[in-house]
Amino acid sequence: MAPKGKCRGRKARTLPPPAAALPPPPPPSVKGVVTVADLTEEILRSILRRLAPADLLRAALACHRWRRAASQVLPRAPPLLGYFFHPQEPAKPPPSPKPSDKTHHPAVFVPVPLDAASPRLSLDLAPTAARSLSIQDVHLGLVLLIQHARPQSPLPSILAIDPASRRRVLLSPPPRGALRGDRWRGSRSVIGVAMLSRAHPSRLSFDAVCLTVDGDLPRAWVASVRDGDCAWRALPLAKGVVVDFDPWWFEARCVHAAGNIYWHICNSSRLLQLDPRTLEFSFMPVPAVLGDRFEKYRIGEDPEDGRLCMAAIVNEDLQIWVRGEGRRSDRGWVMEREMCMAKVLDTVPRLPKDTKWRMICTWLSDIDYVRTGKVFVKTWGYGRYSFDTETGKLERLMMTDGKEYGDPMYAYTLSWPPEFLAPRD
Numbered sequence: 001m002a003p004k005g006k007c008r009g010r011k012a013r014t015l016p017p018p019a020a021a022l023p024p025p026p027p028p029s030v031k032g033v034v035t036v037a038d039l040t041e042e043i044l045r046s047i048l049r050r051l052a053p054a055d056l057l058r059a060a061l062a063c064h065r066w067r068r069a070a071s072q073v074l075p076r077a078p079p080l081l082g083y084f085f086h087p088q089e090p091a092k093p094p095p096s097p098k099p100s101d102k103t104h105h106p107a108v109f110v111p112v113p114l115d116a117a118s119p120r121l122s123l124d125l126a127p128t129a130a131r132s133l134s135i136q137d138v139h140l141g142l143v144l145l146i147q148h149a150r151p152q153s154p155l156p157s158i159l160a161i162d163p164a165s166r167r168r169v170l171l172s173p174p175p176r177g178a179l180r181g182d183r184w185r186g187s188r189s190v191i192g193v194a195m196l197s198r199a200h201p202s203r204l205s206f207d208a209v210c211l212t213v214d215g216d217l218p219r220a221w222v223a224s225v226r227d228g229d230c231a232w233r234a235l236p237l238a239k240g241v242v243v244d245f246d247p248w249w250f251e252a253r254c255v256h257a258a259g260n261i262y263w264h265i266c267n268s269s270r271l272l273q274l275d276p277r278t279l280e281f282s283f284m285p286v287p288a289v290l291g292d293r294f295e296k297y298r299i300g301e302d303p304e305d306g307r308l309c310m311a312a313i314v315n316e317d318l319q320i321w322v323r324g325e326g327r328r329s330d331r332g333w334v335m336e337r338e339m340c341m342a343k344v345l346d347t348v349p350r351l352p353k354d355t356k357w358r359m360i361c362t363w364l365s366d367i368d369y370v371r372t373g374k375v376f377v378k379t380w381g382y383g384r385y386s387f388d389t390e391t392g393k394l395e396r397l398m399m400t401d402g403k404e405y406g407d408p409m410y411a412y413t414l415s416w417p418p419e420f421l422a423p424r425d
Helices: 041-048 053-060 064-073 127-132 342-346 355-361
Strands: 082-085 108-111 133-139 142-147 158-162 167-171 189-198 206-214 217-226 229-234 250-257 260-265 270-275 280-285 297-301 308-314 317-323 333-340 362-367 374-379 384-388 394-396 410-412
Touching (some): 041 064, 053 064, 082 133, 127 133, 133 410, 158 206, 189 250, 189 260, 250 297, 297 362
Antiparallel strands (some): 082 108, 082 410, 133 142, 142 158, 158 167, 189 206, 206 217, 250 260, 260 270, 270 280, 297 308, 317 333, 362 374, 374 384, 384 394
């Protein structure tokens, strides 16, 4: 028989169940807690407006309500993803002659910033095609390329690529009968091609223009592409816009600024302007202090309000001109800012200190298309640089393999707004 315990006559204790078996405690009743669903439309838009573009696009995918709010606060200017350009071999400084190496390097894409978070885009061209094709325009998320050497008379084939989706279409030249009684075929000069518009970012549907000079008058050849099918039409010659100089003085690369398309003319006091809505050509004069002295100027947009602006480096001063009338107007331009570049240029290694030599060796090559406030500076044998007009910072543009960033530099952005936020036509 088992011995009796000492707790005889007492009631046995019941041990509590383990903590895992207990039901969760009821949530505390807190008054005044606001959830995401309680946010008003105005507060939600205020929150989304503070997000970076990439985070804003992610937030737009949350639900229909957030997508609607995101589309209302979406920035008007698309974010910069990087630059396309053809790399160049570094030039030797004067008095050495310019390098004889005229190798046309295939186009590359450099993301901004250079970290791994940025997209690594590519034109995805075969090596033989990449060496023979030259970028002519980058606009609305598309890249237009033609053969490297501009032909003198035949209209070129145009390759259009969407680097984001890897879609592409090859536009054959207009048929021989596109222009009845074409008597300019032997004397026609092809200037370049440019994007006009894009129907929708989800489709490869767009309009492009090829600019030619027939005799001494410009002509626009418009290609309408709809999901890969291309139709050409030749517009009448632009009356009253006489090209009384060698057409090869035109720069092949166009500039999209303030709603119009511009072509620079070397050693000229005017630009050629094309209105993409009416497809009418006109000449625009540049300030007399620049054009009459054959100063190198660049057209672009003011980073603050998008106004048409012009920049040039004159006697180590960076001049910023904006379009407008006033007491100090010079052919419809007003100088808005003038910054001394002497101390900035002093930081360029081995650049001569003499002002005259600096004028020979340094010039402005581009205004950043995406309105970052930067301009690009090119030198003869002393490197390629970007200059931030707000911070005064000068940055060397050099690739890891020793090549310099090419000229021109084409800023790349997606077609804006993105497909899932764009209105359906």
